[in-house]
Amino acid sequence: MPDPAILAEKAKTNGNAGVNGVGGGFPLSPPDLAARVRDLAGRAGSEAIGAATSVAGSVLGVARSRIGRALSADLDDRDPDFIRENLPLAWLWATLWYRAEVRNLGKVPEHGPVLLVGNHTGGNMAPEVIVLPLAFSTYFGVERPFYQLAHNLVLASPLGPYLRRFGAMAASHDHATRALQAGAAVLVFPGGDWEVHRPSWQSSKIDFAGRKGFVKLALAQDVPIVPVVTIGGQETALFLSRGAWLAKLTQADRLLRLKVIPISLALPWIVNIGDLLGHVPLPAKITIEVLDPIDIKEQFGPDPDVDEVYEHVVETMQDTLNCLAAERRFPILG
Amino acid sequence: MRINESVAISAPRQMIWDYLAEPGNYLHFMSGVTRWEVASEQRSGLGARYRMLMRVGSAEVGGLIEMVEWVPERDIAWSSVTGIDQRGRWRLREEGDGRTRVEFRFAYGVAGAGIPGYVAEVIASRTIRGHVRRSLHQLKRQVEHERLRAEAARRRRPETATP
Numbered sequence: 302m303p304d305p306a307i308l309a310e311k312a313k314t315n316g317n318a319g320v321n322g323v324g325g326g327f328p329l330s331p332p333d334l335a336a337r338v339r340d341l342a343g344r345a346g347s348e349a350i351g352a353a354t355s356v357a358g359s360v361l362g363v364a365r366s367r368i369g370r371a372l373s374a375d376l377d378d379r380d381p382d383f384i385r386e387n388l389p390l391a392w393l394w395a396t397l398w399y400r401a402e403v404r405n406l407g408k409v410p411e412h413g414p415v416l417l418v419g420n421h422t423g424g425n426m427a428p429e430v431i432v433l434p435l436a437f438s439t440y441f442g443v444e445r446p447f448y449q450l451a452h453n454l455v456l457a458s459p460l461g462p463y464l465r466r467f468g469a470m471a472a473s474h475d476h477a478t479r480a481l482q483a484g485a486a487v488l489v490f491p492g493g494d495w496e497v498h499r500p501s502w503q504s505s506k507i508d509f510a511g512r513k514g515f516v517k518l519a520l521a522q523d524v525p526i527v528p529v530v531t532i533g534g535q536e537t538a539l540f541l542s543r544g545a546w547l548a549k550l551t552q553a554d555r556l557l558r559l560k561v562i563p564i565s566l567a568l569p570w571i572v573n574i575g576d577l578l579g580h581v582p583l584p585a586k587i588t589i590e591v592l593d594p595i596d597i598k599e600q601f602g603p604d605p606d607v608d609e610v611y612e613h614v615v616e617t618m619q620d621t622l623n624c625l626a627a628e629r630r631f632p633i634l635g
Numbered sequence: 636m637r638i639n640e641s642v643a644i645s646a647p648r649q650m651i652w653d654y655l656a657e658p659g660n661y662l663h664f665m666s667g668v669t670r671w672e673v674a675s676e677q678r679s680g681l682g683a684r685y686r687m688l689m690r691v692g693s694a695e696v697g698g699l700i701e702m703v704e705w706v707p708e709r710d711i712a713w714s715s716v717t718g719i720d721q722r723g724r725w726r727l728r729e730e731g732d733g734r735t736r737v738e739f740r741f742a743y744g745v746a747g748a749g750i751p752g753y754v755a756e757v758i759a760s761r762t763i764r765g766h767v768r769r770s771l772h773q774l775k776r777q778v779e780h781e782r783l784r785a786e787a788a789r790r791r792r793p794e795t796a797t798p
Contacts, residue, residue, distance in 0.1 A: 385747075387748070388745060389756070390748070390755075392692060392696075392759075395693040395694070396758075400693070403693065436694050436695070439688075439696045440694075440695050442718055
């Protein structure tokens with residue numbers, strides 16, 4: 302018969318003996334048992350934390366790679382056949398819901414790279430994002446490459462892959478440069494989230510928030526700017542405030558590049574804060590007018606002043622928007 | 636979706652054919668058509684290509700088309716090369732009494748567009764049928780007017796020829 306003291310010592314040194322009777326079954330004193338339980342619990346806890354960390358790490362890794370992929374710009378992501386097959390759906394939406402009207406599309410140069418500069422309307426359900434690509438694709442054919450610069454969050458959303466096939470890509474100077482150098486038409490909304498969420502009573506105001514990157518881009522690539530003016534989008538909901546203060550308060554401006562967290566009255570949410578899930582837009586009549594192309598160097602000389610060009614573009618668009626606003630008799634009905 | 640409309644025109648087949656064979660006339664009588672441009676070296680005839688657009692709802696739809704049948708004084712048919720799928724045909728047939736029946740057939744769609752494609756075709760058909768009817772009536776008016784002018788000119792000719 303072995304000496305119990307020796308066996309107890311042996312059990313201690315083996316480490317995993319018999320608390321649950323599986324490993325050896327030596328009786329332990331209560332303090333030893335408690336210590337062993339604590340030890341095991343600690344180990345299990347650290348293993349659980351490790352597993353959770355590893356899962357979280359892999360999820361974050363996947364998310365990071367998906368977001369990275371969403372925000373990269375591969376010109377090949379645009380799929381002309383896919384666009385063509387989806388034109389009827391876009392046509393139904395634009396025709397029946399928005400009764401959209403696009404004027405003077407023939408002013409866009411027939412060939413070569415061009416930068417279309419538009420005012421942005423209608424919150425995260427911006428109607429011109431559907432209407433303008435539809436009009437461009439039917440007018441010039443899906444064979445003519447056409448890209449739209451979009452906010453990072455839009456492309457990182459579940460709709461992102463779908464939009465990329467339509468030609469949407471993350472808004473950046475590099476991406477636009479690449480598309481223009483490939484001879485494509487590029488649509489940019491310089492006002493971005495700042496302009497798209499402006500209050501409804503500022504519907505007839507062009508507000509690019511002083512963002513002049515599009516002028517520098519057009520100058521660097523020596524491509525004409527074609528202003529495109531939209532009205533009606535701000536009537537698809539009652540936009541109350543951009544909520545810039547809310548974006549600062551929640552640090553979304555720093556972390557997510559969101560300068561605004563808009564507050565609106567919109568279906569189906571009634572009070573819609575953030576508009577992250579979008580909303581059901583009211584069927585407001587959308588009118589889009591394409592203006593004459595602006596050849597910057599021809600119009601402003603070989604070394605143009607960026608501020609002067611910016612002011613000219615905004616003023617030209619504002620004049621047109623004033624005319625379009627004067628045409629409208631009733632909200633929503635147009 | 637296929638649309639088929641016809642009209643009887645009081646004019647000889649030759650006169651209607653001459654009018655339809657000239658691409659420059661299309662913007663004058665084709666309702667809803669915003670563009671009809673020659674897109675090939677050949678101005679008309681078999682193999683000639685045109686870029687055409689028609690306003691339907693919120694978009695100007697159409698594309699590049701090519702003449703695939705050209706039987707003088709009888710048939711002109713085209714098919715799409717790019718843009719929406721479309722086939723069009725003018726059929727001219729004599730009816731007697733100096734009248735000609737002009738039939739316009741137009742088939743269109745987007746292959747692979749599924750249910751939304753079918754719904755869009757049905758909804759667009761109302762507008763397109765209206766365009767086709769107006770086009771035929773405008774063709775009739777233009778050609779009959781031409782005929783009257785030609786007949787008046789012919790009647791005046793002997794008078795002016797006699798000193």
